[in-house]
Amino acid sequence: MTFDPTKHSHCRYNPLKDEWVLVSPQRLQRPWAGSYSACHHSVLSFLCVGRVEDDANDNDETANDESQKNNPLCPGVTRPSSKEPNPFYEHTFVFENDFPALLAEIPDPSNVEKTAKDDLFQCHAARGVCKVICFHPNSRLTLPRMTLDDIAHVVRTWMDVYDDLASKYQWVQIFENRGDIMGCSNPHPHCQVWATDFLPNEARIKHKTQKDYSLKHNGNVLLLDYIQRELNDFQKERVVVEHEHWLVVVPYWAVWPYETMLLPKRHVLRFSDLTPDEQIGLGKIMKELLIKYDNLFKTSFPYSMGWHGAPTGSMINDDCSHWQLHASYYPPLLRSAKIKKFMVGYEMLAQAQRDITAELAAQTLRDLSGEVHYKDKKN
Amino acid sequence: MTFDPTKHSHCRYNPLKDEWVLVSPQRLQRPWAGSYSACHHSVLSFLCVGRVEDDANDNDETANDESQKNNPLCPGVTRPSSKEPNPFYEHTFVFENDFPALLAEIPDPSNVEKTAKDDLFQCHAARGVCKVICFHPNSRLTLPRMTLDDIAHVVRTWMDVYDDLASKYQWVQIFENRGDIMGCSNPHPHCQVWATDFLPNEARIKHKTQKDYSLKHNGNVLLLDYIQRELNDFQKERVVVEHEHWLVVVPYWAVWPYETMLLPKRHVLRFSDLTPDEQIGLGKIMKELLIKYDNLFKTSFPYSMGWHGAPTGSMINDDCSHWQLHASYYPPLLRSAKIKKFMVGYEMLAQAQRDITAELAAQTLRDLSGEVHYKDKKN
């Protein structure tokens, strides 16, 4: 088998921006069958209307019960691209994306692509695996409305999937797209995990910045120093929630209006290093943050979120002591359930721009209830 | 006057990503009056419904004639935030954004903000100016449907505004958000110009990458070498349109499905260096590209676009010979007038991802007519 850039996932280098793009041409080979796949590429696609720019980001309100039982991610349902029905799972369910953006087995392009060793036309094979994790059997639930026990199962599954993939891949990206507005093709509560045999852009940059900081500051950890400064020097003005083990802060440099960072207060390199107590604490603080988010505009708050920790796989024995595990939440809403911040024009061409300050956003989130979800209020 | 981060535009540094964010808290001070400003922050806001996630990206079809005459960007209309009516302009019209993201006069934060000289909490004042350029008196026109003479006026105005601001500011960012889906708040054909006394992220990175390339390659210009390679080594497989002076190519490293780069074939550092012939040529090739774009999904094709050239202002005498002027078009549509590519989850947290290859996108665009707009076809 020889490398074929029209069939095999690969990365190409942008020499103007010093960053890479993942190209997944194999997804074009998938069968197109009627509105289901015409609507979107992923096995997850379900509410086709959700993929166009409509305003239904409050899935649990609009979907009716009947349709939710036939959701391809539900227990016992056979996904269009699968031969077997999903198991009758009771907590979480993990499967491989039927049309993955990454392939595990790809030959090297070096001897085929004349362009491989070129400053302007660089590419390398992109090997990896794409998994989906369903959070719960019930399509109408979201994380903030699950019980702490349900969420503990999600955290446990994150750790298991992470451990498994981290043994093989340099980078294991756990991420959740929530809401149609964030390109989420299926309202069933779920996240994705894309693991790669290379460091993607964000990972590569954070690896370098944290290492440089550590070298400059006697081995200190950038994010631990940052936490200390936030807690001690600024009257916690950007802190949203603080628990025993975990902290939620609107970072000083936040880009999205209500962007937050969730991180352990102790030095933790990777997901797999969390103690049982920290795992339980994680569920608690996530639930609190997500209830606040939903309460902000009284809507099922859309976001993309994901976890970043020290590299794994072939880098597992490298010195990664400069790393601190953290999750980032990037929610697009600006002023109401319908008005989002557009990252366009100036942002795409020059630099991200925001109006409300990080301090104001933190205060707003801090003042909202993180215990009672607006839908559970009796009035 | 002392620097106040709750009132003055400033940039904050993200030490994890090594990039800056522009914070414009002064925009919160603006008056909120009814649905107009509740709907969006900018003086440009007009079709409020356009700011929510609806599907009206084909403005010229949906807007009726009457409303278009009252558009705040039309000749003779008084903008809500202005005292004077707009002039009865016949070609283009330039004014300062009434609620700019940048302020021209701001004190330095150094002695006020204790955090100024800090590795984790860095900020600097962001001085600049935000202008709006109306392309044409008629709200229902878009660039691809204007005459070459109309477009020549737009190019001329770009050059004039550029010259004026370049004398004062390090970076003059001309950009156009087209279509509601791209956060464009007003269907009237227009673009914006944000000029700053600092290099925004994209400018800073491109300044460095082009300089490094030039140092490594005996003073060669990255983008000129790239053009030569595209034209000579690859059977023009990524070339969309080639004219005497200009070239449109889907860059090898394109991120958006139908992303293109438009650039002069000759070494041109800045907008102001274009010859009269090149200016006329620019209008021609833009019209051709934009007709192709509209024809692709038979819709008024949304995008963000902008111009990048060598820095100006206080950097005007620096050696910038490594720079090449170029425009980038970032269109979000993926598969139809309604189905866009979502840059979310993996893209925000790890790395941009695409399915169709740059080569396939180029071929598709190449094969479309760039002369006859789909709306002008008789059938």
Ligand SMILES: O=P(O)(O)O[C@H]1O[C@H](CO)[C@@H](O)[C@H](O)[C@H]1O
């Ligand atoms: O054109 P407007 O309404 O000023 O605003 C639009 O462009 C700006 C510059 O790209 C963005 O910051 C806004 O998010 C977007 O909605």
Ligand SMILES: O=P(O)(O)O[C@H]1O[C@H](CO)[C@@H](O)[C@H](O)[C@H]1O
């Ligand atoms: O969940 P899906 O349907 O696979 O797809 C979604 O997430 C992916 C990963 O962030 C993106 O590449 C897609 O653009 C988005 O629509």
